[in-house]
Amino acid sequence: MRAQDGTLIVLLTVLAAPAPTFAQAVPSPSAALAPPIPDVLQGDSRRGATEFSACVNCHGQHAEGGFGPDLSGRDLAWITFKKAVRQPWGIMPAFREQQKSDQALADIRAYLNTLPGSATLGEWHWRRAPEDAPLGQRLYMNFAGCGQCHEPEGKFPRARLGVAARDVTFDYFKRQIYQHLERWPKGTMPLYSPERLPEPVLREMYQWMVEELGLRPWIAGALALGDRRGDKTSYTLTVSNGGQKDKGLAAEGLTVFVRIPTGCSVVAGAGAGYEGTIPLAKLGLEPALRLAPHAHDDSGTVERPQPDLSRDVAVWRLSRIAAGEQITLSLTLSGPEPSSELLKGFEGSTIHWSSPGRRPAGSPPRMVYRDLRIPDTGDHELITPPRIAGTQ
Numbered sequence: 001m002r003a004q005d006g007t008l009i010v011l012l013t014v015l016a017a018p019a020p021t022f023a024q025a026v027p028s029p030s031a032a033l034a035p036p037i038p039d040v041l042q043g044d045s046r047r048g049a050t051e052f053s054a055c056v057n058c059h060g061q062h063a064e065g066g067f068g069p070d071l072s073g074r075d076l077a078w079i080t081f082k083k084a085v086r087q088p089w090g091i092m093p094a095f096r097e098q099q100k101s102d103q104a105l106a107d108i109r110a111y112l113n114t115l116p117g118s119a120t121l122g123e124w125h126w127r128r129a130p131e132d133a134p135l136g137q138r139l140y141m142n143f144a145g146c147g148q149c150h151e152p153e154g155k156f157p158r159a160r161l162g163v164a165a166r167d168v169t170f171d172y173f174k175r176q177i178y179q180h181l182e183r184w185p186k187g188t189m190p191l192y193s194p195e196r197l198p199e200p201v202l203r204e205m206y207q208w209m210v211e212e213l214g215l216r217p218w219i220a221g222a223l224a225l226g227d228r229r230g231d232k233t234s235y236t237l238t239v240s241n242g243g244q245k246d247k248g249l250a251a252e253g254l255t256v257f258v259r260i261p262t263g264c265s266v267v268a269g270a271g272a273g274y275e276g277t278i279p280l281a282k283l284g285l286e287p288a289l290r291l292a293p294h295a296h297d298d299s300g301t302v303e304r305p306q307p308d309l310s311r312d313v314a315v316w317r318l319s320r321i322a323a324g325e326q327i328t329l330s331l332t333l334s335g336p337e338p339s340s341e342l343l344k345g346f347e348g349s350t351i352h353w354s355s356p357g358r359r360p361a362g363s364p365p366r367m368v369y370r371d372l373r374i375p376d377t378g379d380h381e382l383i384t385p386p387r388i389a390g391t392q
């Protein structure tokens with residue numbers, strides 16, 4: 001106390017002492033009464049509408065509020081707005097200049113000011129986890145809001161960590177949250193501060209996400225349009241494991257199926273493990289789902305939407321795909337000339353793997369709040385349908 005008081009006195013003395021060099025800079029009494037020139041950056045609302053996509057998971061599609069407060073038509077002062085994003089008041093993670101420039105923030109603010117205020121406030125993008133959910137999941141969903149971007153079971157971060165599974169320890173995980181931009185210099189995930197999201201809380205999340213549920217291999221599948229000869233079109237299917245060689249997780253027991261668009265029939269399939277064509281309803285596996293948020297009722301009881309099991313699928317079975325490996329398969333179909341409409345018929349094509357899946361510790365009944373796209377055993381990923389060059 002003494003030392004501080006002493007410092008204060010010294011400071012006051014310095015301030016009170018005449019400072020001739022600054023004398024001219026001291027505003028005259030009349031200038032001091034004039035309104036200060038506000039340090040406000042003017043924004044472009046059109047650009048702001050696009051920039052705001054980084055915020056919608058928490059603040060709502062139309063800034064009507066969600067996990068975070070409503071922002072539409074609030075006309076927050078520029079300094080308040082900027083401070084809220086750079087040094088947030090509470091749990092909101094911060095966006096750095098390299099992620100969202102001051103200009104981008106001004107654009108967002110301009111956009112928000114074009115919106116009418118919200119008459120009713122929005123709901124959370126993904127619902128909160130119920131009281132009987134694991135503690136780590138509740139902190140992840142309800143406290144830190146990670147689940148607003150990463151969904152109830154952390155499907156994406158668990159796969160991202162699976163890319164370098166051998167390196168993943170709590171310290172590694174912690175760096176991804178507190179020093180996220182080290183590994184992702186252009187990353188869009190904002191930064192949580194250890195003051196607002198303390199390490200013991202993060203440890204609970206790690207325990208649940210990494211040790212209980214376990215990591216996922218980074219599996220992807222993509223179909224590409226090949227040649228057309230007569231009424232036959234060839235397609236290439238690339239199945240890849242994006243993990244780092246010798247570090248990432250391998251997937252085992254894979255079943256790959258491609259849905260055959262209506263009006264087409266299989267002429268030939270090729271590549272390792274090709275098994276032929278069967279009706280999807282007989283395969284015993286479901287297509288991966290794109291699940292919209294809120295597919296849960298309030299009791300927390302969940303129902304998986306009825307999958308579309310119509311049509312035939314071409315099937316491959318592969319015993320393993322190691323991290324860094326890529327497997328090329330191919331398919332020739334006869335039928336009409338591929339159009340964007342026809343290619344939509346490939347939607348729902350899926351890669352399943354039996355191992356690794358979610359670990360038993362994370363299984364129902366403990367996992368009362370599930371991401372319904374993930375099956376109860378094993379895991380799966382959608383295959384990207386082919387595109388005609390130059391189209392969306």
Ligand code: HEC
Binds near residue numbers: 055059
């Ligand atoms: C993880 C969820 C999350 C994301 C993402 C997020 N926010 Fe927030 N935001 C919040 C929460 C929660 C608050 C309430 C204050 C707090 O807890 O920090 C908040 C508060 C604010 C406030 C202050 C509102 C007030 O009433 O004073 C502003 C402004 C804001 N956010 C802007 C943004 C912008 C702009 C973005 C995108 C660049 C963004 N936020 C992204 C969760 C989020």
Ligand code: HEC
Binds near residue numbers: 140157176186190
């Ligand atoms: C505003 C959306 C958003 C929120 C909120 C968010 N993340 Fe992320 N996260 C991302 C994105 C996007 C990436 C991919 C990297 C990037 O672009 O920054 C990512 C990447 C990750 C990764 C992978 C890092 C790696 O390379 O291994 C982990 C782990 C992760 N997030 C965990 C979390 C946790 C835990 C929380 C809550 C404390 C959280 N995230 C909150 C958007 C978000």
